[in-house]
Structure formats: C-alpha cells, structure tokens
Amino acid sequence: MIRRSLSLFVGVSAFLSLAPALAKAAPPASPTLDRLYEKVSCERAGQSFSGADLRQRLILQAGLPMTGALLQAIETRSLGQLAASSNEPALAALLTSTISILANPEGGEARFTLTGQTAPDTRARAIAFLNGETDGISLTCKAPSPPLPAPPAVIVPAKEPAAKRRGLILADSKNDFIKPPRERGFATLGFEEDKAADTRLLNASLALAMEPILFAKPSEATELRWTPFVQYNRRAARSGREEVNDLTLGNSFIFRNPKQAGGAIGFGSLAFQTDDAAKAAVWVGDALIDFPRVRPCTRRDALGWAMRCNLSIVVDYADVQDPGDSQKLAELDTYFRGGMNLGLSAEQNFGFGVITISSSYNGRYDISSRKASGGIFSVGAGLRPSAGSNISLETRYTRGTTINTLVDVDKITLRLGYRL
Known part of the structure; x- marks a missing residue:
C-alpha cells in the first residue's frame, strides 16, 4: 500500500557576503x-x-x-x-x-x-x-588590482565538516531539511500518557534523508536540490485505540535563489505514505514556502534568552488508495489542503546546560471536502548539554488532530532526542 507526494519548490536562502573595496589614498586619507x-x-x-x-x-x-x-x-x-x-x-x-x-x-x-x-x-x-x-549597492572596477597576498588559513570547527561527511540528516520531520543544522527538530523516542487515561507505551518520530544533492543549477544564483527521505511517526497504545502509525517514503526538493525577495526557500515533496505493516496506501504531495528574512522575528535576545520564530505557508494533496486502519482516511478519496506552520522558541545557557522553551502550531484546512482538516498545537521545555548539542531531553504537551493520519491526540510526553 502506497503513498505519493507532489512536490513544489520555491526558495531562497540568502548567504551573507561582503568585501573590502576603496581607492588609493584620497586626500585627505586616513x-x-x-x-x-x-x-x-x-x-x-x-x-x-x-x-x-x-x-x-x-x-x-x-x-x-x-x-x-x-x-x-x-x-x-x-x-x-x-x-x-x-x-x-x-x-x-x-x-x-x-x-x-x-x-x-x-x-x-x-x-x-x-x-x-x-x-x-x-x-x-x-x-x-x-x-x-546589501540591496542597492554595487561596485565597478576602474582598473585591475595588484596581485593579492596568500589568504590566511581559516580553521573551521571540526563538527561542521563531520556532519557533512556523514552524508545524512536525522531530524523530527522532512520540513527540517531546509533549516540550518542548529535549528532542526530532534528525532525522538519517548513515553507518553494520554489525557483520556490510556497509557501510551511508545512515541517515535523521525525523518532520515541524504544530504541535499545538487539536481540543477539554472543560473549562477539559483539552484535546485533533491533529497530522498524516509519519515516515521509511531504512537502505540496499550488499548490499540487512537494509534498513530505513519511511514512515508519519498523525495523532497529544495529551491533557493539568494536574490529573490525575502530570501524565500521553496520546499516540496512527492511521497508514498503507508504504515509499518503496509496496510495503508496514500500518495501525497506538498509544497512549502518559507521567508527567513520576513519572519515576525529572526533571532533576537530578550533578558538573556535567544529567540527564534518561523512562519511557513503550505499546500498539500493526497490520493487515498487504501486507508488502512484510519477511520478518518476511510471517508476520503482525495483531499487538497492549505495551511501554515508556526513556531516560536527561546533558549538560554545556564552553565549546567541549555534550557529551551518552544511552541508550535501546524494547521491544514481541507479546501475540497472539509473532511481532512487538522491541526496540532504543541508546547514543551527541553535540556541540552550545550547550544550546539545534538542530544536533547524534553517534556512536551501536544493536542489536536495529526496532519497525516487525522488521529485526535491529547498527550504529555517525555522524550529523548537526537539529530544529525
């Protein structure tokens, strides 16, 4: 049983640049x-x-x-x-x-x-x-420069090249692939208790992908990269009721053009969604656009807390060939939805470790049948050994309807996270 996903792209993430340029001494010259x-x-x-x-x-x-x-x-x-x-x-x-x-x-x-x-x-x-x-600024040379001396050696921290040598990304969801390494969500394994008194035995969430591979470079500034990925979300209940079991296999695409307004990054995916018992089959496609430069905030400090926020606009489409055990998917043949992903986080180093507080809302509105609408709100606090650590211990409260399987959840989770 299978699932497909259409992928869109858009995007840009502008990389920071700068250079010295002036003239021979202009009188009076400093x-x-x-x-x-x-x-x-x-x-x-x-x-x-x-x-x-x-x-x-x-x-x-x-x-x-x-x-x-x-x-x-x-x-x-x-x-x-x-x-x-x-x-x-x-x-x-x-x-x-x-x-x-x-x-x-x-x-x-x-x-x-x-x-x-x-x-x-x-x-x-x-x-x-x-x-x-840097918009509106340009420089035109009137004559060639003399030869430059050899540039000084630059020593880059070992952890950045090490991450690239692995050639893999491990994060919470496929949407993390467009984020810088330190902003990606953690793949997690945890225990949870349902608010309706069902004891949940297992909660797992991860997305694993290859490092984005250059697919095409239409111009000097524009590039398109693709990333094969697998995403897995599992919530097993002792009662077997209200389970989440979502296994997604697909390709994602990342489109960037640093000169585009707002520094937009386009992300899309085309995938096949099933479960770990291969009972369901849904083909899905989605497209997301993020504007890093026009977020409500980029990175600000308040009372020692480093703040981050994000806003992404999303559309997705699904063709349900076999709903598996999902009663809500059984009511659908196809759906077309629009929505958004919102996130806000703050972190501060307290010496013994970095405390992180975060909240997010992911919502989808079914434009076609109104039967596939869903939204998840989550708020939590976590502890990491350091700001750049790839390990996290977190407690989180989540409530709403899952985006892919449309299962209602109301839970408190304690989970251990890791990312690459």
Whole structure:
C-alpha cells in the first residue's frame, strides 16, 4: 500500500557576503585606509560586484578568527552588531573599513564607483551592510588590482565538516531539511500518557534523508536540490485505540535563489505514505514556502534568552488508495489542503546546560471536502548539554488532530532526542 507526494519548490536562502573595496589614498586619507585598495580582488577593468559580493569579499579578506560566535553572527545576520560591540582587532578593522568604503565611494585616485542609498549615519549603514542588507549597492572596477597576498588559513570547527561527511540528516520531520543544522527538530523516542487515561507505551518520530544533492543549477544564483527521505511517526497504545502509525517514503526538493525577495526557500515533496505493516496506501504531495528574512522575528535576545520564530505557508494533496486502519482516511478519496506552520522558541545557557522553551502550531484546512482538516498545537521545555548539542531531553504537551493520519491526540510526553 502506497503513498505519493507532489512536490513544489520555491526558495531562497540568502548567504551573507561582503568585501573590502576603496581607492588609493584620497586626500585627505586616513592611515587606516592607506593602500586598502590592494586588498580588493579586482581582476579586470569594468568588473562589477553586487553588494552581496562585496560583503563576502570583505569577510574573506579581513583575516577574521573563525570562532563559534562569528559563525553564528554570519548565520543569523548579526555580523554588524558583533563587529560594533567586539574588542577583536580584526572585527573592529572590518567595521572601520566598511564605514570608510560606504562613506567615501569616490576619491582622488579611486578606482571604483560605489552606488547605493545614502544615509546620514554611516556607522549604522555599515552595520546594516555587514548584517546583510546589501540591496542597492554595487561596485565597478576602474582598473585591475595588484596581485593579492596568500589568504590566511581559516580553521573551521571540526563538527561542521563531520556532519557533512556523514552524508545524512536525522531530524523530527522532512520540513527540517531546509533549516540550518542548529535549528532542526530532534528525532525522538519517548513515553507518553494520554489525557483520556490510556497509557501510551511508545512515541517515535523521525525523518532520515541524504544530504541535499545538487539536481540543477539554472543560473549562477539559483539552484535546485533533491533529497530522498524516509519519515516515521509511531504512537502505540496499550488499548490499540487512537494509534498513530505513519511511514512515508519519498523525495523532497529544495529551491533557493539568494536574490529573490525575502530570501524565500521553496520546499516540496512527492511521497508514498503507508504504515509499518503496509496496510495503508496514500500518495501525497506538498509544497512549502518559507521567508527567513520576513519572519515576525529572526533571532533576537530578550533578558538573556535567544529567540527564534518561523512562519511557513503550505499546500498539500493526497490520493487515498487504501486507508488502512484510519477511520478518518476511510471517508476520503482525495483531499487538497492549505495551511501554515508556526513556531516560536527561546533558549538560554545556564552553565549546567541549555534550557529551551518552544511552541508550535501546524494547521491544514481541507479546501475540497472539509473532511481532512487538522491541526496540532504543541508546547514543551527541553535540556541540552550545550547550544550546539545534538542530544536533547524534553517534556512536551501536544493536542489536536495529526496532519497525516487525522488521529485526535491529547498527550504529555517525555522524550529523548537526537539529530544529525
């Protein structure tokens, strides 16, 4: 018994970029700007760079020590704030150079023309530029640059390459595949108690996939990746009543274009949904679009808590060939639904470990028959050894109707999680 899923895509996740570029000394020139142009990689006259290219070049050529704080600042688009508040000489020099470049695009012997918005506060503008707000800024070379010295060796923390060498992603659901590693949900195994007094023996939730593989690159900025995956959700009850048993096999697709408005990321999947006894057969397809840059919040600090939130718009379709043991699916032949995924989390390091508080709501509204509508609300608290740890212990309360099997749940769960 089988299940299919149509996949859509859209998307973009913009990668942060920056580069140093100025001119030979323009009178009167500050000593910190002396011969700054020699650090700019300019291969030929007339060569043009976008603001994102400039940002990337500046970061690469600044000789920054590759620390966890720097990697997190780049990932969360807060490099400007880090440079403004840090005592690290390389970061301070990076901000000074950026201020000078944006404030003095043309000088006596300048070899570049910098166009873009003007702002009275050049420091604030430079901070925003380092954060990734590069729209409207471009650079055109007037002459080639002298050869660059060999760049300093950059040491990247071992855990990031190690994760890629494994070639696998282990997370809570297939929707986690588009998230950065530290934002993915944990695959979990736990025990739960139903609010209606049924003791649940087992609760398992996981999605396993290959690292996204490049499928096509239509342009220099646009790429499409595909990911074969398996997703499994199981809730076994002593009574056998209100069980969840969902095994999904399929392919997902991730579409990115960093120049698209809002930094949109498109995600879609085409899959076959059954159960671990192969009694059901449902073909499913879904499409999701996420806008990382226009979320209600990206990453903010409040009273020492690091906040994250997300908002995704989803549509899905299913062709029910065999409902298996699901009474609700037995009432359906097909359905077409629209909905959203909402999430909010906060974490803080207390020395003994990182405490995380999170809540989420995933809802689907059946546009065709109204019989397949469902929604799940969940709130929980967890403990991890460190902010980047792949292990978590969590307690969670969940209530609603499961998205795929349409089973009503009202439960409290204690679970152990792991992710790759």
